[in-house]
Amino acid sequence: xxxxxxxxxxxxxxxxxxxxxxxxxxxxxxxxxxxxxxxxxxxxxxxxxxxxxxxxxxxxxxxxxxxxxxxxxxxxxxxxxxxxxxxxxxxxxxxxxxxxxxxxxxxxxxxxxxxxxxxxxxxxxxxxxxxxxxxxxxxxxxxxxxxxxxxxxxxxxxxxxxxxxxxxxxxxxxxxxxxxxxxxxxxxxxxxxxxxxxxxxxxxxxxxxxxxxxxxxxxxxxxxxxxxxxxxxxxxxxxxxxxxxxxxxxxxxxxxxxxxxxxxxxxxxxxxxxxxxxxxxxxxxxxxxxxxxxxxxxxxxxxxxxxxxxxxxxxxxxxxxxxxxxxxxxxxxxxxxxxxxxxxxxxxxxxxxxxxxxxxxxxxxxxxxxxxxxxxxxxxxxxxxxxxxxxxxxxxxxxxxxxxxxxxxxxxxxxxxxxxxxxxxxxxxxxxxxxxxxxxxxxxxxxxxxxxxxxxxxxxxxxxxxxxxxxxxxxxxxxxxxxxxxxxxxxxxxxx
Amino acid sequence: xxxxxxxxxxxxxxxxxxxxxxxxxxxxxxxxxxxxxxxxxxxxxxxxxxxxxxxxxxxxxxxxxxxxxxxxxxxxxxxxxxxxxxxxxxxxxxx
Numbered sequence: 001x002x003x004x005x006x007x008x009x010x011x012x013x014x015x016x017x018x019x020x021x022x023x024x025x026x027x028x029x030x031x032x033x034x035x036x037x038x039x040x041x042x043x044x045x046x047x048x049x050x051x052x053x054x055x056x057x058x059x060x061x062x063x064x065x066x067x068x069x070x071x072x073x074x075x076x077x078x079x080x081x082x083x084x085x086x087x088x089x090x091x092x093x094x095x096x097x098x099x100x101x102x103x104x105x106x107x108x109x110x111x112x113x114x115x116x117x118x119x120x121x122x123x124x125x126x127x128x129x130x131x132x133x134x135x136x137x138x139x140x141x142x143x144x145x146x147x148x149x150x151x152x153x154x155x156x157x158x159x160x161x162x163x164x165x166x167x168x169x170x171x172x173x174x175x176x177x178x179x180x181x182x183x184x185x186x187x188x189x190x191x192x193x194x195x196x197x198x199x200x201x202x203x204x205x206x207x208x209x210x211x212x213x214x215x216x217x218x219x220x221x222x223x224x225x226x227x228x229x230x231x232x233x234x235x236x237x238x239x240x241x242x243x244x245x246x247x248x249x250x251x252x253x254x255x256x257x258x259x260x261x262x263x264x265x266x267x268x269x270x271x272x273x274x275x276x277x278x279x280x281x282x283x284x285x286x287x288x289x290x291x292x293x294x295x296x297x298x299x300x301x302x303x304x305x306x307x308x309x310x311x312x313x314x315x316x317x318x319x320x321x322x323x324x325x326x327x328x329x330x331x332x333x334x335x336x337x338x339x340x341x342x343x344x345x346x347x348x349x350x351x352x353x354x355x356x357x358x359x360x361x362x363x364x365x366x367x368x369x370x371x372x373x374x375x376x377x378x379x380x381x382x383x384x385x386x387x388x389x390x391x392x393x394x395x396x397x398x399x400x401x402x403x404x405x406x407x408x409x410x411x412x413x414x415x416x417x418x419x420x421x422x423x424x425x426x427x428x429x430x431x432x433x434x435x436x437x438x439x440x441x442x443x444x445x446x447x448x449x450x451x452x453x454x455x456x457x458x459x460x461x462x463x464x465x466x467x468x469x470x471x472x473x474x475x476x477x478x479x480x481x482x483x484x485x486x487x488x489x490x491x492x493x494x495x496x
Numbered sequence: 497x498x499x500x501x502x503x504x505x506x507x508x509x510x511x512x513x514x515x516x517x518x519x520x521x522x523x524x525x526x527x528x529x530x531x532x533x534x535x536x537x538x539x540x541x542x543x544x545x546x547x548x549x550x551x552x553x554x555x556x557x558x559x560x561x562x563x564x565x566x567x568x569x570x571x572x573x574x575x576x577x578x579x580x581x582x583x584x585x586x587x588x589x590x591x
Contacts, residue, residue: 101571200551214550243556312534323511330512332584334575343589344512352514360513361526364504367511368527378534383547385540390548422526423533439551464552 003028004170004491008073008227009254011173015062015072022062022072026055026116029074032491033118033171036143040489042156042166044079044137045087046119054116068114070234076172078163079120080127081107081218082207086117090209091125091135091159094329094336094354104207105239106176106218113234118172122162125356126326127183127211130428132161133415134358142190142412143169143487147453150488154412154454157187157428160221164191167221170491174231175221180211181314182408182432184219185444189407189457192446192487194474195221196228199465200439201246203232204239212321213244215314215436225445225474229253232467248465256468257475262296266473267400271307272431274409281406281456284448288404288458291480292473302400304392309385310434311426316369316382317437322359323366329354361422386437393438397463402473405431407444407457431459441467443474446483455485498528 003025006014014020030048037043051074058072077083080090082100089095103111111117124134133139133155140161142154156165160177164187167175177184179197188195196219203218210216220231233254238247268289273282289299331337331350338353340346355363369378396403409430418424435442441464444457458477462470504524508515515523569582578585 097577098575101574201554240557240559244550244552244554246552246554247557306540309537309540312537315530316534316537327512331577332586334577337577339587341587343587346587347512348514351512352516355513357519360515360519361523361530363511363513364507364523365527365530367507368499368503368531371507371510380547381537381542382534383549384542384545385537387545387548388540388542390551421529423529437551 002492022055022058042162043119071114074116076166076175080209091123093136105204124159127159129158131155132158143489145488152414157190159183179217180215182429188444190412192455196443199441204242204245206241210325212318256471259472261476264297265400267302267403269304272405280450306388313382313385314433319362319366323363390438403461407459411450411454447481498524
């Protein structure tokens with residue numbers, strides 16, 4: 001077995017038994033990145049020297065008897081988390097030259113627990129997208145291939161597509177992501193891996209390049225539910241640097257993975273049965289219900305009546321917050337500067353050249369809905385509908401412990417598809433956006449393959465701070481699904 | 497319906513975004529499409545609903561009002577595209 005095929009739990013045990021060293025583990029992943037990243041473009045920046053030095057340090061510390069939950073585990077970091085001394089671009093030209101002088105809280109927590117960072121992964125510019133094609137550093141290729149047409153270059157989903165592709169192709173054991181409208185769960189579904197967006201406030205946003213502050217949720221990717229549990233436990237926790245960070249103890253999520261679902265009530269929202277959904281997704285969803293019933297859960301139909309308003313609400317609130325957050329990129333203190341005749345000209349040229357098409361579209365949309373005369377009609381209205389979407393979930397969780405739904409309305413699509421009309425691309429997030437608006441935890445677990453052999457994910461949504469029940473139900477789905485399919489492009493396989 | 501060119505120019509100016517002519521044309525159509533699509537929110541009765549401003553209801557924490565960081569101009573200016581002594585440098589604003 002290749003070291004790159006190990007899960008985090010197994011690698012941790014192997015390191016403890018000294019079956020292999022952290023250096024060997026890091027080197028196996030660095031070699032995998034060297035072999036496959038030129039094709040996949042999952043990483044924007046690779047830091048092999050730092051990774052090897054950190055791994056050697058971990059080995060030396062272990063021989064002195066020290067230990068930590070992620071001692072020597074090689075991870076990939078979405079290039080939206082500030083990493084001290086390592087360039088952080090957010091996938092944008094405007095942050096091209098930016099080297100953060102500080103470390104984000106989430107990555108600091110991972111380093112505290114002994115993790116090794118392999119590099120920074122690709123993403124849609126400022127995390128705005130569902131395909132990782134809007135990055136200024138080129139698109140990322142999904143390591144999965146269609147059976148019928150293996151030449152088609154498929155997207156890994158987005159915005160955290162680099163992280164998802166890296167974990168799926170075994171270039172990293174796990175990765176960080178951020179989910180604002182589905183940017184962890186949708187790429188996890190497209191790449192056949194697991195990802196969780198915890199409750200808003202569970203993971204600090206400090207040092208995470210801001211997109212939409214009331215919607216940005218950092219979270220982990222792994223190749224199993226248990227690996228996500230291990231990573232989230234390290235990433236989560238109160239942070240005085242983020243005023244929306246929640247001060248609550250972090251439970252043992254690994255223990256939650258081992259609990260029984262017997263007696264749990266699982267809701268299936270009827271509004272998620274949208275017309276035109278692929279029959280395979282419908283069937284997989286039904287199979288998921290049966291798997292949970294088979295392990296002793298009760299499955300009931302529920303209603304989330306405002307589901308269809310989730311996307312339009314999101315596409316007012318997220319651009320509004322983005323237009324405000326991205327006002328900081330003015331070319332003065334850091335990042336790209338394009339000189340102009342006067343200061344206003346410098347701002348306009350810097351931002352005009354520094355931002356890509358999708359980011360400009362959202363800044364303009366946000367500026368419009370916040371501008372005088374339109375604020376009440378759009379922004380205030382959307383905030384009120386958001387309250388109704390939150391109430392849908394609160395009402396549902398009076399009667400059920402968790403909700404089961406598909407993660408995305410399709411499997412991975414090819415680059416160039418769905419790019420004509422921005423609204424078509426936005427529809428990718430139809431099943432993921434509501435949990436971001438409500439701030440509730442949600443996870444995607446690989447559950448099956450479509451007719452083309454591409455992975456499909458099922459989503460488990462829990463009540464606020466109900467990550468434990470999400471892990472319990474997610475692990476039950478994982479056990480029953482027995483998902484063992486592998487992507488065509490992965491470490492240890494020849495690049496075709 | 498496309499957004500009219502004057503409106504797109506006005507919001508681009510508000511957002512301090514320089515747009516090329518062909519970008520402006522494309523954005524008139526795209527923004528019009530998105531705005532028409534979000535119109536469906538008008539079906540929802542929100543007359544009795546308070547706006548939701550954050551995902552988790554919480555009271556802001558208080559902390560001591562003390563200096564806990566700072567005093568390192570070199571680190572702060574490390575990413576500056578242009579500097580003069582310990583200041584950020586910009587084009588002349590006042591003649």
